[in-house]
Amino acid sequence: MATRLDFRSDINGLRAVAVVAVVLFHLGIDRFAGGFLGVDVFFVISGYLITGSIVREMEAGRFAFGRFWWKRFRRLFPALAVTVLATMLAGAWLFPPGHFELLGKSAAAALVWVSNVFFYFEAGYFSADAVTKPLLHTWSLGVEEQFYLVWPLVLWAAFRWRGSGAVAWTVAVLFAASLAAALWMLPADKDAVFYWMPFRIFELAIGGLVVFSERRFKASAMAREAVTVAGLAALGGCFLFLAGAPWLAGEIVASLATAAIIHAGAGRISGAVLDNRLASLLGRTSYSLYLVHWPVVVFYRYAVFREITVAEKAGLFVAMAALGWALHEAVER
Numbered sequence: 001m002a003t004r005l006d007f008r009s010d011i012n013g014l015r016a017v018a019v020v021a022v023v024l025f026h027l028g029i030d031r032f033a034g035g036f037l038g039v040d041v042f043f044v045i046s047g048y049l050i051t052g053s054i055v056r057e058m059e060a061g062r063f064a065f066g067r068f069w070w071k072r073f074r075r076l077f078p079a080l081a082v083t084v085l086a087t088m089l090a091g092a093w094l095f096p097p098g099h100f101e102l103l104g105k106s107a108a109a110a111l112v113w114v115s116n117v118f119f120y121f122e123a124g125y126f127s128a129d130a131v132t133k134p135l136l137h138t139w140s141l142g143v144e145e146q147f148y149l150v151w152p153l154v155l156w157a158a159f160r161w162r163g164s165g166a167v168a169w170t171v172a173v174l175f176a177a178s179l180a181a182a183l184w185m186l187p188a189d190k191d192a193v194f195y196w197m198p199f200r201i202f203e204l205a206i207g208g209l210v211v212f213s214e215r216r217f218k219a220s221a222m223a224r225e226a227v228t229v230a231g232l233a234a235l236g237g238c239f240l241f242l243a244g245a246p247w248l249a250g251e252i253v254a255s256l257a258t259a260a261i262i263h264a265g266a267g268r269i270s271g272a273v274l275d276n277r278l279a280s281l282l283g284r285t286s287y288s289l290y291l292v293h294w295p296v297v298v299f300y301r302y303a304v305f306r307e308i309t310v311a312e313k314a315g316l317f318v319a320m321a322a323l324g325w326a327l328h329e330a331v332e333r
Contacts, residue, residue, distance in 0.1 A: 011045060012283035013274025014261060018042050019286040021239045023293045023320060026137075027313045033243035037254040039140050040203055041235070042290075044258040046144055047207025054152050055167060055211060058159045065152060072148045076287070079332040080141065083291040084110055087134050090299050099132050106135045109142075116142035120195040131302065134295040139195055146197040147204050168212040175205035182248060190247050203255045210263050217263075224264040231261035232273060282321075288332050289324030296320050 018041035025035025057063035084107045091103040102122075109118035116139040130136055158170040178201035182193045193199045219227070234257035242250035261270065273279070282289065296316060301308065308316070 008265075009275040009280065010265070010270045011049070011262060011274075013270070013276075013279035014041060014045060014258065014283070015286040016279040016282035017235065017274070018045075019282060019289050019293075022137075022290065023317065025239075026294055026297050027316060028308065029313065032239055034239045034241065034245075034250055037238045037242065037250050040251045040254045041258045042140065043144070043200060043203040044207040044255050045262070046147070047204030048210050048259075048262055049207070050148065050151060050204075051155070051171065051208035052211040054155050055159075055164060058156065058167075059164060063152075063156070065156075068152055069148070072145070076141065076145070079288055079291055079327055080138070081111065082327065082331050083295070084135065087295045090295065091134065094299055094302055095132075102132070103134065106133060106138075110135050110138040113142050113145035115139050116146075116195045116197065120191055131298055134298040137290065137294040143195075143197045143200050144204075147201070151204070164212075168209075171205050171208040171212070175202050175209060178202035178205065179252075186247055193248070203251065206255045206259045207262070210259050213263055214265075219264075221267065225267050225269050227260050227264040228267055228270045231257045231264065232269075235261070281325075285321075285324045285328040285332075288327035289320060292323040292327060293320045296323065 018038035021032060021035035021038035021041075023035075024032035025038070029035070054063060054068070057068075088103065088107055091100050095103060106115060106118055109115040115135065119133070119136055119139050122133070154170060154174070155167050158166040178198060182199040182202065185199060186193050234253060238250050238254040238257065242253065264270065296319060300312075300316060
């Protein structure tokens with residue numbers, strides 16, 4: 001989570017784009033069959049914000065591991081805990097014993113940030129029985145929290161060795177190593193590439209590299225606007241057309257497009273798309289909306305036991321947005 005000093009409204013708008021893409025995908029909107037790539041947008045944003053925050057604090061001589069980890073815990077855990085509790089209560093009412101037992105195990109895994117590992121040993125993310133797993137989406141929180149645990153240690157060691165320059169090279173090496181490992185592992189175990197944090201490091205590291213590219217490369221306003229347009233077009237193309245692309249192709253394109261948009265910075269075009277009242281609201285509540293949306297989809301589908309109509313999907317989206325706003329206001333803030 002960015003501090004006030006770090007806040008950029010265009011990045012908040014990117015969060016809105018990412019969470020809407022994920023929600024529309026999970027609602028089964030055919031046009032957004034690539035909307036699951038919104039999670040990859042979140043990874044790049046997190047890598048950018050966290051790396052930038054750590055590097056600035058180390059350069060200022062005031063970085064502290066305990067404070068960093070406590071801020072991450074305080075930022076993420078309360079809303080997650082409330083979501084897990086509410087999901088367990090709903091599951092106790094709707095689910096038969098077998099499904100409820102699995103829900104309990106996944107809840108425990110989510111609360112200690114290892115649900116990505118837990119779900120790896122279950123069926124795949126896109127399998128039919130995903131609709132009986134209302135906490136399946138917490139796999140991405142497991143990846144991020146594991147990243148938050150190891151990333152400051154790596155950056156601190158590099159900084160102590162030879163300063164910010166060594167940090168930049170370390171991030172670049174980890175990006176290349178993670179991507180190479182993911183491509184190497186892909187034919188043997190694509191579920192591992194999907195769920196395990198080491199194979200996702202390259203997306204978070206792309207965001208980290210933007211921190212250093214911003215310092216070194218300055219472009220004209222016109223060039224930055226062109227990059228923004230290209231990045232937004234590529235991101236939209238990912239959501240609309242890359243659902244059937246070879247594994248990792250969509251993830252790589254979405255990550256690079258997000259990094260390009262962040263690097264270009266706020267401008268006239270990005271402001272029109274990413275810095276408006278609706279984008280601001282959705283971006284501000286994106287974490288809470290992400291938490292509540294999948295349990296709502298799962299329980300509603302489980303209750304009606306049929307295909308959801310377009311009108312029902314629209315109603316569910318409004319309900320999710322309202323629940324996300326309430327969770328943000330009552331707990332997350």
